[in-house]
Amino acid sequence: MTVPGARSDALRGPTALLLYALLLSGIIVMVGLSTVVPGATLVAGALTLACAVLGLALVGRTQRLIAIVLMTIGGLSLILGGALGGTVDARDLLSVNQDLIGMVTAVSFLRLITPLSQATRPRLHGAPAVIRTALATHLLGAVINMGAVGIVGDQLRGRGVLRLPDAALLSRAYASAAFWSPFWAAAAAATTLVPGANTLVLLAVGLPLALVSIVLSTGDLCRLWGGELRTYTGYSLSWALIRVPLALVAVVMLAHQLFPELAVPRLVLLGGIGVTALGLLLRDWRRMPRTLARHARRDLPGLRGEVTLFASAGVLAVGLHVLFPLVHVVLPVPGFTVWVAWLMLLAMVLAALVGMHPVVSLAVVGALVHPLGPDPTLFVLAASVGWGVSIAVGPLTGTTMFLSSRYGIDSLVLSRRNLVYLAIVLAAAWPALWIVSLIA
Template sequence: MRLLYALLLSGITLAVGLSVLLPDATLVAGGFTIATAAVGLLLVNRTQRIIAAVLIGVGIASVVLGLVLGGQIVGRDLFLVNQDLIGMLAAVSFLRLVTPTSQITRTGLHGRLAVVRTALAAHALGAVINIGAVGIVGDHLRGRSSLRLADAALISRAYSTAAYWSPFWAAAAAAATLVPGANSLVLVLVGLALALVTIGLSVWDIFHLWGRELPAYTGYTLSWELIRVPLALVALVVLAHQLVPTVPVPRIVLLAGLGVTLIGLLIMNGRGALRALARHARHDLPQLRGEVTLFASAGVLAVGLRMLFPLFDLQLPVTGFTVPVAWAMMLAMILCALIGVHPVVSVAIVAALVQPLSPDPTLFVLAACIGWGVSTAVGPLTGLTMLLSARYGIDSITLTRRNLIYLAAALVASWPALLLCAALV
């Protein structure tokens, strides 16, 4: 079953990549995605299976209800089930093969500067290899003892802020799929600036958490070897998007991730490059089954909502997608996360609600990415908090409460960031 799942996920990745040249290949990827969701229901745990089944059930019911109410749906639309997002996630996972997983250099930094350096290192890794960065940095900081709450809070904040700007995160891919056409350069510049400001504002709380132990803190080393892959990939994606703006960003990310991985493996491993790729596809891709099943199920839900919502005369109390509306949308996603709703679900719902406002794609995607990133850190049932709980024994409710300071910093800093984004587009 795991082999079948690996083959289906590899098929999605290849078909999405091929759709850059052959647009109809995305329909093949959509078919693979639906099959992956079905197989994934057999592989995930009971809680994930229930959530995915509910999402799929609501999505199918929405389609049926839409047809009963006189709605129409194009056959191709039934296969738009987040395949670009899933293909991108699978492709980005290959970057672990060429990303350093341990400290490369030693420095004499201690105390506050070491905290800041650790935050930047977790952020740089998280921007490219996503959730894998949490394990890499967390295992190093834990050493032979348990991970402290201060380090868990630091990792969660530094890692989650990567969602604000990184094109390698599911946040950008999901939002760009729902409202395509965003300016990637503006997203990177404004989102990265906001991420650094938010980290700077919330890191003072980490200093307080360490108390008297702060002067001896050494943390995780930031080195050129660690950041060169993220920098190269971001530059490549932004350049490619400017040259071929009609190609969706998730597909550019997919091709860039696979290309950089292959080139890196050829340099590092020569003839063993293809074997390393095949081994990762066979053994590591199935480990994404929880995320992939959720995203595929949310894709089915999005299909149903896109068909059903236009049939109702939902009058929003606003007439345009302004900065206050974008900020409110972001806040709604965060509130949903606090009660256990995954951001991939909340972003699909808010996208369907604001669609009649014809939102500016760049402003929408930035607000969605901020909402996704903050939700990741403060939601008690997100993948990040569950990983920190299962792997390091960090109580998710305690971490959520501690990260409310980060939430406040993000809410305050996001308003001028959204204003800047609106001014640039």
């Protein structure tokens, strides 16, 4: 006799999570293998679609609704595009952000070799400690992504509560890493839409932009602390903290120079797994297989919200890319200029303010500007900056919701507090885009 509801409970139980972990592990393997066997990316795409379908049963109600809407719009756009004479082959149908998902899930393994607490005692106080904490969060976040917010946030909270100034610092410093880091979903998603960006130019322009944005917003953070600023010690840097990010940056940059034809997300995936494996080998080689397997089994399913959203956004992007050229959506601009890039960035931010995730807004604006033949480097920088500032000011983005659920921070209050940061980034982004237009 079947108990009512038993089937739906089973879909959310250990068996479903194990299957999900296996699917994600398969994506990592297939995306990595596609660097030498190009056809493996199609297998990764099929596994990604399977993750999207299974993820609908595993994510929360709001995420499920968003994913269903995105996939429905993408599917209908694909059908309508086909009816209007558009053609799409299997490779296009299976290009659903698998590189992006493989990179994000592979980078999560770096947590296994990243220390969870400070190895040194803070020496700076006041504004210098604020800047140091922001830079530490930025550096860690540039490589290990959301894990950095939890690592630094837990240390700042201690046994008490995380204060609003620290929450604002974490969101700004972390979000700014999207401006330049090749280890972020932002650059990976943008590169998928418009391949061929110059990674060194993105690094040379995006990193200074991020640092300028962080430093200029420090004054606002210091004002939030008021009289308590003098005793603020924040979070300190140590060699134990920075060696993992530096190792991964070095590996990926060297590999990119040696193999420029390989997509950066795939290099990040291989570099992340390789650096993690090396770190575990040096720590205790006998336990390395078990440690990797445990992370894949227990922690990878925790990324199901992001993965489902990225996969459903991939379906949306496929449909829009087929439909938009056929319905002749033409923007009233002569080409993808600096101003168009800046307005694209602004559009992503406005979408985030009303609750749209940047992976969705990027898919839409990417389809709109694609007929303009955008310069890849200019497009990726605009998309990356738009993505980064969006997750800092959007009340429903993953970063804001993480700070809200883990530390009890009011998401709307935090979003309003970060409007100062938004103004700084918008002002600094235009000259950065202009510089890229000159040297790209």
